[in-house]
Amino acid sequence: MHVDDHDNDVISCDRDGSQDYGVSKWAQADSSKLAKLVEQEFEAKNYDIYWEDVAIFKYPDQFNLTVHKVKPNDIVEIAGLDGRLFVNRKQKVLFSN
Numbered sequence: 001m002h003v004d005d006h007d008n009d010v011i012s013c014d015r016d017g018s019q020d021y022g023v024s025k026w027a028q029a030d031s032s033k034l035a036k037l038v039e040q041e042f043e044a045k046n047y048d049i050y051w052e053d054v055a056i057f058k059y060p061d062q063f064n065l066t067v068h069k070v071k072p073n074d075i076v077e078i079a080g081l082d083g084r085l086f087v088n089r090k091q092k093v094l095f096s097n
Contacts, residue, residue: 003067010065013056023075024052030063037062 002011026034037054055063 001067008067008069010056010060010067012060033062 001013003009004011034051034055037059038049038051041049041054041058049058055065
């Protein structure tokens, strides 16, 4: 991921073999826009795509993505049968679904 050093905005992203990790937060308007674009991709039979590919690679001009850097041990994903729970080690539960 290539980020502007001044404001942490995502400039571009490529698949260089590194693994990005983190928690994403979306404004209601952006999440609705992303949902519609993901639906369009599926309607076009593009099933081999992740939601982040839609925002980062397919329609980067429609989103203002910003990075807040974290260390590998700052967050933990706990996956269960009924969803995921993301925990910030320094605080408490960030969110669950």
